[in-house]
Amino acid sequence: MSKPVVAVVGRPNVGKSTLFNRLVGARIAIVEDIPGVTRDRLYKDADWNGRSFTLVDTGGLDYEEEGEIISNVRRQAELAIAEADLVLFVVDARAGLTPADEAVASVLRRSEKPVILVANKVENYQNKDYYEFYQLGLGDPFPVSALEGLNTGDLLDEVLKHLPAREDLGEEPDVIKIAMLGRPNVGKSSLVNAILGEQRVVVSEIPGTTRDAIDTAFTREGQNYLLIDTAGIRRRARIVEATEKYSVIRALKAIDRCDIVLAVIDATSGVTEQDKRLIGYSHEKGRGLVLLVNKWDLVVKDDKTMDKYTRQIRTELGFVDYAPILFVSALTRQRVPKILSLVNQVASYQSMRLSTADLNSVLREAFLHSPPPSYKGRKLKLLYATQVAVKPPRFVLFVNDDKLVHFSYLRYLENQLRQAYLFTGTPLQIRFRSRGER
Structure with missing residues (x-):
């Protein structure tokens, strides 16, 4: 909630x-x-x-x-x-x-x-x-x-x-909750309409947690979705420049409630500071993430343009290099049908649970292939690992001394897990515990 x-x-x-x-x-x-x-x-x-x-x-x-x-x-x-x-x-x-x-x-x-x-x-x-x-x-x-x-x-x-009493949101467990985020004028509302489109079925209006927000529930090919949008931004379109800072409140609420964030980036202006802030918050909250570069129809392109834009976005948003990038146009509906397919893929990786045997096999091979550096004559040793949660996948690695873990080696282990199981669009949370630590 x-x-x-x-x-x-x-x-x-x-x-x-x-x-x-x-x-x-x-x-x-x-x-x-x-x-x-x-x-x-x-x-x-x-x-x-x-x-x-x-x-x-x-x-x-x-x-x-x-x-x-x-x-x-x-x-x-x-x-x-x-x-x-x-x-x-x-x-x-x-x-x-x-x-x-x-x-x-x-x-x-x-x-x-x-x-x-x-x-x-x-x-x-x-x-x-x-x-x-x-x-x-x-x-x-x-x-x-x-x-x-x-x-x-x-x-x-x-x-x-x-303050409002704690409540259970009450959505069914098979509902994928999606938050559509983006600055004013990036085409967020147009993308919402394009996603719902003419193929929508079983659509209903559900009052959101904020007084001026509307959640849209719909079903597509047997999968239930809840699209969390901030309608207040649309209704206040004329004053959006003066009040853009306060739209952050609605965005943070949407991130708190969702499973997957669709972060809309304007292809004509690129990644902004506010984009980084909201995406950073989503990352820290462990939400699934898809980067949608909208208004792709307005960009003058050649055969290298998409690669160039991808490199720029990866440079600006290096901390979410696991997030897939999709170049779309709400106006022409270019690649819009691929959005929900990508959402489904990210949702499956968010809920992926590895067996303890498979997890330990991958990590032990990683330790053998590239042993951790020693510190004052002591070397980090992996005792065993286990997955403790999903959404996002969360792992606990029991080691001889967690103080021997260097950030760079943590990144290496995360990359090894992604090479083995992809985990597209979802952050991984890895924690180390020393031997005997509860």
């Missing part, structure tokens, strides 16, 4: 970013950075008392000033509110209630989202000045000091009370 989203909003200079950093930094050992995305310090996945959620920082909501930049920041924050399962509305207890706070509160009341009113900069709880925020009509103000870290743990407890 995808993680709930908690948005931190408020007018400028009330301490939103300080609170954001405090909430994700106070328990740094249980906070996970989202690859590439958190460079801008806007998103972080956090875990509190065993519950995970995504915390989103926003720019200040200012309804008194005008200007293009202010307007864009305002739209971004409003989109974050629309995406959120819970909103933390931060106000400044020292400055007191302002007309700007009232304007933000009005927006939040119209959104009908659950709201926790956070009165920041309260270092003395005997001082009840923050009581004036009751006038906003958003419930009891929750006093904290983000700078000092006062009451922030209790705030996280309160956050958990408002």
Whole structure:
């Protein structure tokens, strides 16, 4: 199930970013950075008392000033509110209630989202000045000091009370869940329509986990699929440039819920930083991956063009060299029929389970063919190996000392497994354990 989203909003200079950093930094050992995305310090996945959620920082909501930049920041924050399962509305207890706070509160009341009113900069709880925020009509103000870290743990407890309850997605085990990801204007929606096409059967609309997303269930040649798409990007096409950063929330939710990611790359612009971020997140989550290079009909080609593009993509996305690349055109439907065939192939490799005998045979041969380098006179020895999970395939190798494992040798063993069994489109997770380690 995808993680709930908690948005931190408020007018400028009330301490939103300080609170954001405090909430994700106070328990740094249980906070996970989202690859590439958190460079801008806007998103972080956090875990509190065993519950995970995504915390989103926003720019200040200012309804008194005008200007293009202010307007864009305002739209971004409003989109974050629309995406959120819970909103933390931060106000400044020292400055007191302002007309700007009232304007933000009005927006939040119209959104009908659950709201926790956070009165920041309260270092003395005997001082009840923050009581004036009751006038906003958003419930009891929750006093904290983000700078000092006062009451922030209790705030996280309160956050958990408002998050959606854990649920089982309920899909049948033979359903392949596919997430179609891509930046605005790469032809993602056109590819969705091309895949469904005229041959679709048993198609139904299922409400997604986000309020503005629609999942499409369909069957093709006896195989059931669930296509996870982010319809909100299509409906907000006119403002997509100003809100592109916040489309990441929908993409992360889709990745969390899917088995296989179809990452759409624009052939006319190549791999972008946002492509790398989302694909990196997919890789770390262990999802199957297919790279779709769309708009191939717009590229002037010769007999070497496809090889050239393939080399460029492999250079930019070297960390997912296992992912197959398919050059397609949603407009002309070139190679579109091959997409589901490739998805089926990746799904089969995701679920592949090797016998312990076959696995150990391949790895022992790998050790014999290229022995690991010794370290201070000690050499890594393989005792035995076993596969412990699928989706993605996960292996545990028991060795004499896991501290002797070098990253390059880990890559070598992964390559040997792929040579023997391909594992097209799926990451492999290999862990080493020392002798006697539980």
